[in-house]
Amino acid sequence: xxxxxxxxxxxxxxxxxxxSDLSDLKYQDIEAWDSVGHMALMATLEERFNxxxxxxxxxxxxxxxxxxxxxAKYNISMS
Amino acid sequence: MAxxxxxxxxxxxxxxxxxxxxxxEMVSQPLTPYSSEAISFLGALSIRLFxxxxxxxxxxxxxxxxxxxxxxxxxxxxxxxxQTRRIGRGLVLHIAPANVPVNFAFSLAxxxxxxxxxxxxxxxxxxxxATIICGEISDLFRDPKHTRIAAMTRVIKYPREHxxxxxxxxxxxxxxxxxxxxxxxxxxxxxxxxxxxxxxFPDRYSLCILGAEAINAAxxxxxxxxxxxxxxxxxxxxxxxxxxxxxxxxxxxxxxVDNAMSRFWxxxxxxLSTKFVPPAIHAVxxxxxxxxxxxxxxxxxxxxxxxxxxxxxxxxxxxxxxENYRGQHGFFFEAIDNDLEGLKSIVDDRFQTVTCFGVxxxxxxxxxxxxxxxxxxxxxxxxxxxxxxxxxxxxxIIGTLSRIISEQ
Numbered sequence: 001x002x003x004x005x006x007x008x009x010x011x012x013x014x015x016x017x018x019x020s021d022l023s024d025l026k027y028q029d030i031e032a033w034d035s036v037g038h039m040a041l042m043a044t045l046e047e048r049f050n051x052x053x054x055x056x057x058x059x060x061x062x063x064x065x066x067x068x069x070x071x072a073k074y075n076i077s078m079s
Numbered sequence: 080m081a082x083x084x085x086x087x088x089x090x091x092x093x094x095x096x097x098x099x100x101x102x103x104e105m106v107s108q109p110l111t112p113y114s115s116e117a118i119s120f121l122g123a124l125s126i127r128l129f130x131x132x133x134x135x136x137x138x139x140x141x142x143x144x145x146x147x148x149x150x151x152x153x154x155x156x157x158x159x160x161x162q163t164r165r166i167g168r169g170l171v172l173h174i175a176p177a178n179v180p181v182n183f184a185f186s187l188a189x190x191x192x193x194x195x196x197x198x199x200x201x202x203x204x205x206x207x208x209a210t211i212i213c214g215e216i217s218d219l220f221r222d223p224k225h226t227r228i229a230a231m232t233r234v235i236k237y238p239r240e241h242x243x244x245x246x247x248x249x250x251x252x253x254x255x256x257x258x259x260x261x262x263x264x265x266x267x268x269x270x271x272x273x274x275x276x277x278x279x280f281p282d283r284y285s286l287c288i289l290g291a292e293a294i295n296a297a298x299x300x301x302x303x304x305x306x307x308x309x310x311x312x313x314x315x316x317x318x319x320x321x322x323x324x325x326x327x328x329x330x331x332x333x334x335x336v337d338n339a340m341s342r343f344w345x346x347x348x349x350x351l352s353t354k355f356v357p358p359a360i361h362a363v364x365x366x367x368x369x370x371x372x373x374x375x376x377x378x379x380x381x382x383x384x385x386x387x388x389x390x391x392x393x394x395x396x397x398x399x400x401x402e403n404y405r406g407q408h409g410f411f412f413e414a415i416d417n418d419l420e421g422l423k424s425i426v427d428d429r430f431q432t433v434t435c436f437g438v439x440x441x442x443x444x445x446x447x448x449x450x451x452x453x454x455x456x457x458x459x460x461x462x463x464x465x466x467x468x469x470x471x472x473x474x475x476i477i478g479t480l481s482r483i484i485s486e487q
Contacts, residue, residue, distance in 0.1 A: 014129075036138055039145040040129040047126060052150040 003049075004078040007071070010044045011064060026063040049076050087250055089170075089198070092243050097201065097213045098234035099220065106230035107196035109167030112481045113156035117191045120219065120228040122149030127215045133207075138315065139181045140208050142466070147188055155192075155469055155477075165481040167194025168276070169252035174244065174266060176257035176280070177202035178319045184212045185467050186255050187234070192469070193480035196231035198247060203236055245269050253480055256280065278479055280472055283321035283431035284402035286422075287312070287461060291331030291339035293437025305436055306346045308462020310354070312434055315465060318407050322432040322457070322464040325405040326397075327413040328422060330438055336415055348385035351409075361408040362387035368406045376404055397421040402429050419443070423450040430454030431472060436461045 001009075011022055015032040027033055033041070042058050045051075045067075051074045053061075061067050068078045089102040096102070110116060128134055128144035135141075145151070171190045175183030183201045190197035201209055213234055220229035237243050248254060248269045256266050256279045263281045271277075287309070297305065313323050329336040351357075369390055373379055381393045390406065394414040401412060416422055423446065433443055433455055440458040447455045456473035459466070469477050 036135055036141040039141050040134075043125055043129055043145060043148040043150075046148060046150040047122075052154055 003071075003076055006048050007045070007068065007078060010041065010048055014041045014044055022064050024064070027061075045071070049074070051076065089250060090246070092237075092246060094200075094235040094237040094243060096233060096235050097209075098216050099229065099232050102198075102233060102235075104230070105170075105196060105198075105233060106227075107170040108231070109169055109196070110194040110227075112165050112167070112194050112477050113152065113159060113192055114194060116225075116227050117194070118149060118152045118156070120225045121147040121152055121188055121191065123219055123222075123225070124212075124215060125149065127219060128212065131211060131215060133211055137208050137211065139179075139465075140211055143181045143184050143188075143212070146185075146468075152192065160478060163483045163485070165194070165478075165483055167196075168480055168482050169195060170250060171195040171197050171253045171255060171480060172244075172247045172251040173197060173199040173255040174257060174262075175199055175201045177204050179316060180204075180206035180208040181212070182257060182467065183209060183234070186257065187232070189469060189476045190255065190480060191228060191232070193477045195253070195480055197233070198251070199234045200244070200247075201234055201236055203238070240265070248275070251275060253278070255476075255480075276479065278474055278476065280321070282429065283472065284326075284405065284429045285322045285324050285432040285434070285464065286326035286328060286430070287324035288328045288330065288419075288433055288435040288438050288443065289339065289343065289461075290435075290437025291329055291335035294339040294343055295335060297437075302342065302346050305461055306343070306350045308436075308460070309347060309434075310350055311462055312464035313409065314351070314354070318409060320465055324432075324434055324464065325411060326401060327391075327411050328397075328416045328419075329413060330415070330417050333415065340413075344383070344385055344389065344391070348388055351385070351388040357387045357408065365390045365406060365408055365410050368410060372404050372406075397425050399425050401425060419446045423447075423452055426450075426452040426454040428453040432457045432459065432464055434459055434461045434464050 008019065008022060011017060015030060015037060017025065017030065027038065042053060042061065046053055049071065057070045057073070061070055089105050091101060091103050094102070125144045125148040128140060134144065173183065173186045173190060175186055183199050187197055187199045219225055244266065248271045250272070252272065252275055254271065254275060254277045256263050256277055258281065260281050263279050267277065316323060318325065329339065331339065365387070369382065369392070372392060376398060378395050378398055379392050380395050383391045389409040389411065391411050391413055394412055397414055397416060404412070414421065435443060435458060443458045
């Protein structure tokens, strides 16, 4: 499974959303991505990619798109 | 798994076992702190809890799940003592509090991370949070990967003040005691094994220090963050948690403080009005508490309220034993104390958490240490009051629940 697939899966499983909803999805756009959903997403991503996200990155992780550039800092490339 | 080492068996006591098999089957063969078994179990618990749909109803369960995720525990393990060889003390008895529903889970997790076998007595309040967490733990214990932790873990219930506590106290190597002062004193009067150590979490008192200039200069977003942090600190547990503030100390000139108050409290009121309608009983409680305070406490200069959400009593100076006047459901004392001389003169060992905004935590800690007072164990930003961790009430819990095997 590619990194992008793992990333997309984490969102779909955490928020129960479709592929088509993802590209411009932002924090608090949907009910599921509230503060509890955010914790769940961060925990899932850390587990799937075996990383420890820095607290500042967790706070700045504000959208599907921003998240990809944050993970890139941990050498997790989506392309 | 290694062969079980002989230990004093836990007798078959008449308790309701919520998690684990019967008590006599317990294995008390300690592990090292932050063992791979402990981290793998708690990490798996975190994943399971996040997959449980009911977590959305309980932010406190989510906070526990988030805390015990594998990456966080790995991070904590790296900052733990690496200079000495350590192992769990053995069997730990936890008497969990009734006022904070998820603290039993933190207490258990601390005991597991320190390397111990744990018996956790939970309150009979039947909090749904406990049902969710215990359900997930029980399911995980069916996985052979967690056999060792399963054999070392029990969550039980039995009526308060029962002889069972005395019997378990004689067996265990450490006790983690949560509760009111009367409960703790009662538990401490019991005979334990001579080597048994106690970590006690009795009643504590907490306060908030706000810098008026910073509040006046803050943009809307910063005020929103501040009030939602204060909301979490106070209202998630109805001002019942030991670390929820009851006193607000303001710093700044009188004029700046007046302005900051008229920015902060209405913003609080606005947030609260979007969250819930206060039950009439809470308003009555606050009002009657207010009357009682006005009669008993000297030095109240004015009284304000934000509808029935918040009652505030302004004080000219900080009186001793202010902790005896604490209210509930959003009841605050407030005073200006620029150099913290007033605070230093009233702090005693009941004082636990200081939350702050617009004031440097470091400078508050400096004042506490310079003054050499017996209270204040924790200084954190507003919004973090309820974030329990491995350092709590001034204890290094994992260190205290493990023993050092020294070489020289």
